[in-house]
Amino acid sequence: MINIFEYLDYRQYLKDFYENEKKTKSWFSYRYISYKVKLDPGYIVKVYQGKVHLGIKNIESFADLMMLTGKEREYFTELVLFGRAKNQNEIEQRFERLQSIKGVKFRTVGDSKSEFFRQWYHMAVRSLISIFPFDGKDYRKLASMLTPKITAQQARESIQLLERLNMIIKGKDGLYRVTEQFISTGEKWTSAVIRNYQKKNVELSLSAIDTHNKELRDISSVTMTINMENIDILRERIRQFRQEMLLISQNEHNDDAVVQLNIQLFPVAVSKWKKEK
DSSP, rough: OOOOOGOOOOHHHHHHHHHHHHHOOOOOOOHHHHHOOOOOHHHHHHHHHTSSOOOOGGGGHHHHTTTHHHHHHHHHHHHHHHHHHHHHHHHHHHHHHHHHHHHEEEEEOOOGGGGGGOOOHHHHHHHHHHTTTTOOHHHHHHHHHHSSSSOOOHHHHHHHHHHTTTTTETTSSSSSESSSSEEEOOTTTTTTHHHHHHHHHHHHHHHHHSSGGGGGOOOOOOOOOGGGHHHHHHHHHHHHHHHHHHHHHHSSSSOOOOOOOOOOOSSSSSSSSOOOO
């Protein structure tokens, strides 16, 4: 049996389900699927090939075909809507919904909590707390674990901020723990504060070239030509890659480091100028 909760691409799930069924049911085919869901076989093939999206009105019939019930059915429905999402806000909302169905909680941080994003190390400290047993005493040691290092006072202030925002809590054993697994910027991700936060992370990647051995980092660049009408396709592939990295992090239980993944895609030359929106 394949686990639908491991997927972020509904069409890949459909393909794997098809291959899995085909192993034990020689009669299982696109024509059979077409008969069960009452759709044209040619359309079915295009969906599986990734050429077209599954229609929203066809979600239920496919869920019936794969005998999905309960949370699996709910997840599949949201997975299709996630795949069909057309803008960044909807993409992030659908992704958060997928994680919520699986039981992975999100905290949405808007401008009211923008202080969290004013310094790059608040996110790093919060992530570090999830893998390092910290009792709120040795701030100098906590600060020394970050790279680049911060001061003990900055580490103390960061912990205080995280507590104030209810992002970490002190347990009965005296150790801090994160209150949710992920944080999203929600619909306000384009605010000035978030842009500055992203700029600081890009600056960190620049310094990493000199401060970290190449075995501990991967910084590369590629210059290529594209048709600007396909820019959304590239952005979608980058989004999928980010979510795959999050899943790897989510499924690992022996973490011993906090890493920052930055991906940049931007034009350096345009032959047909179009005014940016």
